[in-house]
Amino acid sequence: MRSVNLVLMGFGNVGKAFASLIAEKSALCRDRYGLDLRLKAAFRSTGGYFAAPGSDIMGIAELIASATADPPGWKTGLRLEEVLIDLEPGVLVECTPTELKTGNPGLSHITRALDRKWHIAAASKGALVLKFRELMARAKKHGVQIKYSGATAAALPTVDVGLLSLAGTEILGIEGILNGVTNLIMTRMEEGMTFLDALKETQSRGIAEPDPSLDVDGWDAACKILLISNSVAGTNFSLSDIALEGIRGVTIEDIQKAKKEGKALKHLGRLIRDGGRDKAEVKLTAIEGNHPMFHVAGTNKAITYFTDTMGAITVSGGKSDPRGTAAALLKDIINIYRS
């Protein structure tokens, strides 16, 4: 049995779902994988919960929700450094909001943790999108791993399929429906709703953010195709390399036109390898009825890898909700200690 310390950064929907999930799955992690997961600290913007020496804060999400007990270890203004210095290195779980200008606060959390030889499981994208090679090199230098399933379509496996299941192949191209919000909005528009009504509905259900720009302008999908392509296909894209088309301009008529031709309009992320030149884009594309993503509707996602020796491999489905993202983070933690 191996004891693994966890520190959680960000206690929003994903952070809370992660705290709940590891409490629920702790017996499974011990029995099946020989891992005794110990949530030692959890941070939100104003401070953090930090377990007393020898204890942990597993189940803290339920404690806070039930309000039947004072959440243990709350300290206003608690700093990450205090926690990292005090603990045997384990995995830092990065769930703060994605920010694409500086990558912070995730970038600061990740670099501090790497420098103290903590592994990283990330759901936030900013730091990795802006500093992918630097962070991977820094992790290598310290002999630790960075995993980011939670940032690359979460419950839909993308990077680990590309790296492990397709090991030994050449990646000839990638395409994917990588954002559940835009796919859901376009599914509702196919049913006759306007863009604005579909967006409002998606926001009122808590699926889209109040500021929907990351999703509907394509930034989220761009981050994902960048991270997947740089990881699996060895490219070195920056965000500015990715040709970006959002879905704000789509009309019901555009969608109906595709439908009449037996096609479906989808918001696709793509890596296109044209001889020696690699191009990445996020674009509206009408796909044929026999395309493997034709029926990928609602919040479902999908990715296709085109390879030299195995043909085309498509992965589809995967829950688009905080629990699915939490499950992707847990998977990454298990696989860090497997290898």
Add this chain to the structure above:
Amino acid sequence: MRSVNLVLMGFGNVGKAFASLIAEKSALCRDRYGLDLRLKAAFRSTGGYFAAPGSDIMGIAELIASATADPPGWKTGLRLEEVLIDLEPGVLVECTPTELKTGNPGLSHITRALDRKWHIAAASKGALVLKFRELMARAKKHGVQIKYSGATAAALPTVDVGLLSLAGTEILGIEGILNGVTNLIMTRMEEGMTFLDALKETQSRGIAEPDPSLDVDGWDAACKILLISNSVAGTNFSLSDIALEGIRGVTIEDIQKAKKEGKALKHLGRLIRDGGRDKAEVKLTAIEGNHPMFHVAGTNKAITYFTDTMGAITVSGGKSDPRGTAAALLKDIINIYRS
């Protein structure tokens, strides 16, 4: 750079494709994975090719095909023991025909190799289907691994997605189109061909065997659902536990009837978890138009895992040919040395 000795058992279509593929991919394996693959011996039923000390027989498939040189190292009646004793342990690549009564010759090859601390990458199914737990325990005892992507839908990733990409989930059920031959025959029947004509065409194209029973009576799909379920879902099925329906009785009318109802008749392998009771089957099933496998036609295959935390994950596609199987064997070898 790590030097890895390989011994290939079986020099039929898959064995030859494997020998060609590792010659073609040797630079990639060195550059990307730090593995210097060395094919040291290759066996067929009458004897084997065995490289002289310090050399290898990479490229032997091309040498034999071109007949421009005498294939090096041929020795009639060469025995596996002679080769294993002589070499630093690496990976035994098992590509002999699948036999489901005794599991031989594969079973004998695998046990001998395990006992000399060789890893196994298997495309043949018999030994694993008949002795799954015994062989896995034997490998564990010797500190080596058995991988069998080549025996579990080959280029379509199944077991590694289940074990790695879905780590930490509970598997609530599995279903798959796991046999490319029956899927192709039924696709041709949907186009109006009788079962016998479609079978003959598939045989004349070298896709179905002269004795098609393993495929059309469902044994091959049964082997795959058994291996996948026992690996990923922790079941302990024997072949006799699997309810088996072949496709010899399917008529064009059956297929047209499903089509008229907007459905497609598919030959599905399934793990059904009903409370505490697990059931496995291979059965003809009419699936709806929005089912993720509705469009999986021809020699394509697919698998869906139903999970507790990530929803349903479907993988589809993957080349059904000897090169695709060879690529699955190469992937397994790379991943053996990654972990």
